[in-house]
Amino acid sequence: MVARYVMSIDQGTNSTRCILFDHHGRLASVAQREHQQHFPRPGWVEHDAVEIWRNLQRIVPETLSGAGVGAEDIAAIGLANQRETTVLWDRATGAPLGRAIVWQDTRTEPLVTALRSDPGDEFFLARCGLPPSTYFSALRLGWLFDQVDGLRRRAENGEVLCGTMESWLIWNMTGGPDGGLHITDATNASRTMLMNIRTLTWDEELLAFFGVPRPMLPEIRSSAEHYGTARSLLPGVRITAALGDQQAALFGQTCFSPGEAKCTYGTGSFLLLNTGSDLVRSRHGLLSTVAYKIGEQPPVYALEGSIAVTGSLVQWFRDRLGLISSAPEIETLARTVEDNGGCYIVPAFSGLFAPHWRSDARGVMVGLTSYITKGHLARAVLEATGWQTREVVDAMNADSSVPLKQLKVDGGMTADNLLMQFVADVLDVPVVRPMVAETVSLGAAYAAGLAAGYWPDLEVLRRNWHRAAQWIPDMDPARREAEYENWKRAVERSLGWVKPPRPP
């Protein structure tokens, strides 16, 4: 019997989801379970890796029964995961050494500051394509070595393993202490600051610099290839793909050609541009990252621009200011007025990310007059997401040889028509939304199905992509330029607000 579905597992920041997709890339069944967020200290964010593994053990059978199928109906399993979140565990018992440290965790901030002045960004950019930031895994490992007695020695002896969430789950699914596969894929490894971005192997100099013993690291594999066969959960089913969530969304949006880009609008937003086999070193504040690597084929690279605050600005407007009672109402409120009334909000709540990378910036609201109503503020909230997208796209166009021709979007904020029209207006390119909103899960399924022969090639996947909505630019160019100038002046006013601490 021919397998009917591909299973996708999306281990995300707030929950783990399991979805079955059919040959047309349509969702057939879904189950999801949230896990607890631990905030032991200000700025610290942790997850319990065992809780996440148990959640997966519950949702996999739920998903199967939702479609009324068994393991024999599943052609392959693909994983997508929250990136950079790091867990250590004991090879012999499978027990984690403490909780996983989540990508949002800022405990390594002092280390980041130190590394950016010595040896400086260039040392890292040349090797891994990333400047030091609290996001990336290597800094967390450095922190752990300083905090946990005997950790380095145990890691050198191969007693302790480390990995991002896909490594942890694959190891457990393929036997755990009893011969579990300890692997990662090139997209996830590209976010550790330990992988050489050209060779896609662990970089000896970076390993030495951070003092990370080689035996604790997973083997770097392609994003889509036959890794091994599951021994628990779905015994006998092949595991054939793993990708970081944003790369999975790029894949799910079928951005397979250079110049194709997607933006996922969530709490924060992530814009990725396929740059093909060219590794583009950004001169404008973007990150170079691996988009995907299929089997033995050469890797495909991407430029990435991360925007810290987009959906979370709407949440702030709802929860902290109390001006709306649900997030979608921001559009209703914004439509009570014709324009922003001259008001701009720069949501630099914890500094500005791409392309500015200014941690000394803080949020500002400018252009206030007695004319401004809450409707204007709602406009300014939505427009902030549009202008931040424009800044990242400008940086991408400056770095890449192919200018952006259209932007594929996904994520919760794409339900906001006013915002999507505004994004099209300020970018001056069409904005399109695909019919399957779950692009992260779909991307993992596509990669897995491709490696397993469930789908023959990228062209078939492209034909599965259908436009659900399209927004065409409709803004007077003079107005666009004038508004962009105003936004830039607002950004200038947010910079340098946080003063360095005075020397004692």
Next chain:
Amino acid sequence: MTGPVQSIERAAAILRLLAGGPRRLGLGEVAASLGLAKGTAHGILRTLQHVDFVEQDPATGKYQLGAALLHLGTSYLDVNELRSRSINWADALAARSGESVRLGTPLEGKVLVVHHVFRPDDTFQTLDVGSLLPLHASSLGKVLLAYGTAPLEPALEPGLEAYTRHTLVERSRLSRALAEIRERGWADEVQEMSMGEAGIAAPIRGHGGLVVGAIGLSGQLERVCDSQGHPRSSLINLLREAARAISRDLGASRW
């Protein structure tokens, strides 16, 4: 015929009491004023709070009339929220049916299109969110009329526009069609707005079963209807499944 329902009489008395003055009232005051046991008054207040007719001050625990009561005449569900809650189901309906999908709510004697998903064939299509459709000649509009979401009387006035020779412009025929829609739970429109096109729609229900909007699909006559000109049962099933899923999401329990 059965007598008045006591708890509804009591709820009405509580609302009148809260509306009587600007001051918020505590549970004890409400119970004492109406001669009710505290437990009884509390149960009614909690139910009224659940449907947003009453609000409780978080600091003092005292009660006042809720915002929903002040806007009783207008739609209580924000249309952008309706879109946001429906988007995944509407996408799935378009993907499975192969036709374009729209959501509608009433606006000043018309249907306001609040959400639109393209037909999944990647031809050029224009987003028509924000446009208006006639109540009597669209499947979305007929659902809104049938379930009282849009006021019926103006729609039954003489002089309804005939878009085609199939448009229902006579009061008696339209009334009969609406009764039939209520009976079977979905509406159709076959070449009533333009020749060669057809659509079907079903109600979206919120708390308590109140119909807050309609979801429908439309397309070429020969794809939506069978050779006898009746909407295909496979499409009706997909549509009703999507409408029920959205309704469940919005808190309607039985549908």
